[in-house]
Amino acid sequence: MQIMDKKSPIHITISERDDSVTITQWVYQTLRNAVMYGEILPGRALTIRELAGILDVSPMPVREALRQLAAENALEIQGNRRVMVPKMTAMKFSELCEARIAIESHAAARALPYIDRDQLSQLRVLDSLIDKAQEEKDLAQISTLNQNFHRALYTANPHQVTLPLIESLWLQLGPFMRLATSQLEEHYLVDRHNEAMTAIEKKDAFALQVAIAADIREGIAFAGTPEMLHAFIENAGT
Amino acid sequence: MQIMDKKSPIHITISERDDSVTITQWVYQTLRNAVMYGEILPGRALTIRELAGILDVSPMPVREALRQLAAENALEIQGNRRVMVPKMTAMKFSELCEARIAIESHAAARALPYIDRDQLSQLRVLDSLIDKAQEEKDLAQISTLNQNFHRALYTANPHQVTLPLIESLWLQLGPFMRLATSQLEEHYLVDRHNEAMTAIEKKDAFALQVAIAADIREGIAFAGTPEMLHAFIENAGT
DNA sequence: AATAATTGTTTGTGATCACAAAAGTAAGTT
DNA sequence: AACTTACTTTTGTGATCACAAACAATTATT
Incomplete structure (x- = not known):
C-alpha cells in the first residue's frame, strides 16, 4: 500500500538474492x-x-x-x-585523491615482493582486458577492470591491512567518479598499467609507485577542470 | 541467573552511562x-x-x-x-606499523598548512604534558597523550578523510601495544614530539614527516626485539 | 498576516520472540 | 579405546512490537 513519495524517488539496482548469503x-x-x-x-x-x-x-x-x-x-x-550519502566538496575530493595516492602507492610497494608467476599472469590478463575495454570505449567496464587490477596487485601481499582502507576511499569517491564518467563521452586515458607492469617485472618499487600514482591522478583527471568538478559537486549537493 | 563461564572469563571496564548517548x-x-x-x-x-x-x-x-x-x-x-579479536602475527604487526607511517606522515603533511596559532598552542600543551608524563614514567598516560597529540595534528586539516583510517590502524595495534607496554618497566623514549614541533613551526613538511615516522617507529620499538614481539604474539594467540 | 504553540505523523532505538544453523555433549558402534 | 552418530544446547539471524524523540503540518495567538 504505497501512498506517496515525499522526496525524490530512489531507484536501486536489485540483484538476485542467493540463499547462501544472509x-x-x-x-x-x-x-x-x-x-x-x-x-x-x-x-x-x-x-x-x-x-x-x-x-x-x-x-x-x-x-x-x-x-x-x-x-x-x-x-x-x-x-x-x-x-x-555524504556531500562532496572540491577540497574533500582532492583530499581523497591524495590519500589514495599515498596509501595505494605504499600498498603497491609492499605487495611487490610477493608477486610470483601466477599473480603476474593474472595481472597481465587484467591488463589486456583493460586494453580491450579501452578500445571499445566501455567506460563502466574500464572502471571495474581498473579496480580489479589495483585490488589484484595489493592482495598479492598476504599480510593485508591496507585494502580495507583503500576500499573505503574507493567507496567515498565512487559516486562522483561515476557521476563524472557518465557525463563524459570523450576522454582519453594514457594506459599507465603497462608502465606498472614493466615496473613489476623489474621488481622496481619506486617505478611502480610512480606508475600507480600517475594512474590514479589520470584516472580522476578526466573529471577534468576544477570548474567541471565543481559543477558536478554543486549539482550533487542540491 | 548466571550459571557458568565455560570459557575464560571476560573482564570489561565499564564506565558510567550518560543518558544523552544511545x-x-x-x-x-x-x-x-x-x-x-x-x-x-x-x-x-x-x-x-x-x-x-x-x-x-x-x-x-x-x-x-x-x-x-x-x-x-x-x-x-x-x-x-x-x-x-583478530590474532596477530609478526608480519601483520609489521604491516600495520608501516601502514601507520605511510598514512600518518601523509596526514601530517596535509595538515601542516592549516595549523594556526590556536592549534599550535594546543599542540604545545600536549607536548609539555607528554614531557611531564614521561618524567613520571606513566606509560598509560604517555600512550593516551601521544594519541591525542597525533589526532590534534591531523585534525587541523578541516577536510578530513584520513583520520578514520588511522584510527582503524590504532585500534588494530592497540591491544598489542598495551600488552607490550604493560610488561615493560624500563623503556626509554626519545621525545620526537619536540622535533615535530619545530618542523611545524618552520612549516617544514618533509622534516615533519621524518619526525612523525621516527615517532611511530620508536613508539613501537619498545616492543623491542622481534623475539619479544614474537613472545607476546604467541601468548596472545593461544 | 507572521510567528509561536500544538497536534499528528514519521523515524530511530531498544526489547522480545521464533527459528535454523552451529557447537557441544552423550550414547552407541566397531 | 577411537570414532561415528544422535541428541541437546547455544548462537546468530530476522521479524515484530513499544516507545520517545524528531519532523511536519495545523491551529492558535499577537
Whole structure:
C-alpha cells in the first residue's frame, strides 16, 4: 500500500538474492553498489523503513547494513541520527585523491615482493582486458577492470591491512567518479598499467609507485577542470 | 541467573552511562576501549548474549556495536559468523606499523598548512604534558597523550578523510601495544614530539614527516626485539 | 498576516520472540 | 579405546512490537 513519495524517488539496482548469503549481507552489497554507482544522491535522507520497503525485507537487515556502511564512511550519520550519502566538496575530493595516492602507492610497494608467476599472469590478463575495454570505449567496464587490477596487485601481499582502507576511499569517491564518467563521452586515458607492469617485472618499487600514482591522478583527471568538478559537486549537493 | 563461564572469563571496564548517548553508542565505546586496552584476548569468541549479560543490556545494541567494530577491523567475523579479536602475527604487526607511517606522515603533511596559532598552542600543551608524563614514567598516560597529540595534528586539516583510517590502524595495534607496554618497566623514549614541533613551526613538511615516522617507529620499538614481539604474539594467540 | 504553540505523523532505538544453523555433549558402534 | 552418530544446547539471524524523540503540518495567538 504505497501512498506517496515525499522526496525524490530512489531507484536501486536489485540483484538476485542467493540463499547462501544472509539477508543482511545481500542488503549490504545492494546498498554498497547503489552508493558506488551513484544511484543515491548525496544529501538525500535514507530511512530504514523506506529502504526496507524498496528492498522488500524487514527493517532489521537494513539497520545493520546502514550501520556497517556508515562505519566504512560510505554513509554519514548526522546528529539527527539521519543517514545520508555524504556531500562532496572540491577540497574533500582532492583530499581523497591524495590519500589514495599515498596509501595505494605504499600498498603497491609492499605487495611487490610477493608477486610470483601466477599473480603476474593474472595481472597481465587484467591488463589486456583493460586494453580491450579501452578500445571499445566501455567506460563502466574500464572502471571495474581498473579496480580489479589495483585490488589484484595489493592482495598479492598476504599480510593485508591496507585494502580495507583503500576500499573505503574507493567507496567515498565512487559516486562522483561515476557521476563524472557518465557525463563524459570523450576522454582519453594514457594506459599507465603497462608502465606498472614493466615496473613489476623489474621488481622496481619506486617505478611502480610512480606508475600507480600517475594512474590514479589520470584516472580522476578526466573529471577534468576544477570548474567541471565543481559543477558536478554543486549539482550533487542540491 | 548466571550459571557458568565455560570459557575464560571476560573482564570489561565499564564506565558510567550518560543518558544523552544511545545505549548502542555506549556499548560501542565500552567494547572499543576493551579492545584497545587488550582486555579481550585475541581468539576468544565473543557472543552477543554473553556480552549483553556482562554489560547488562539487551542483545540488540551489542549486535550493532559488534558489527560496527567489525567494519572498522577492530573485530573479525569468521566464516562461522563468530566474532573475535583478530590474532596477530609478526608480519601483520609489521604491516600495520608501516601502514601507520605511510598514512600518518601523509596526514601530517596535509595538515601542516592549516595549523594556526590556536592549534599550535594546543599542540604545545600536549607536548609539555607528554614531557611531564614521561618524567613520571606513566606509560598509560604517555600512550593516551601521544594519541591525542597525533589526532590534534591531523585534525587541523578541516577536510578530513584520513583520520578514520588511522584510527582503524590504532585500534588494530592497540591491544598489542598495551600488552607490550604493560610488561615493560624500563623503556626509554626519545621525545620526537619536540622535533615535530619545530618542523611545524618552520612549516617544514618533509622534516615533519621524518619526525612523525621516527615517532611511530620508536613508539613501537619498545616492543623491542622481534623475539619479544614474537613472545607476546604467541601468548596472545593461544 | 507572521510567528509561536500544538497536534499528528514519521523515524530511530531498544526489547522480545521464533527459528535454523552451529557447537557441544552423550550414547552407541566397531 | 577411537570414532561415528544422535541428541541437546547455544548462537546468530530476522521479524515484530513499544516507545520517545524528531519532523511536519495545523491551529492558535499577537
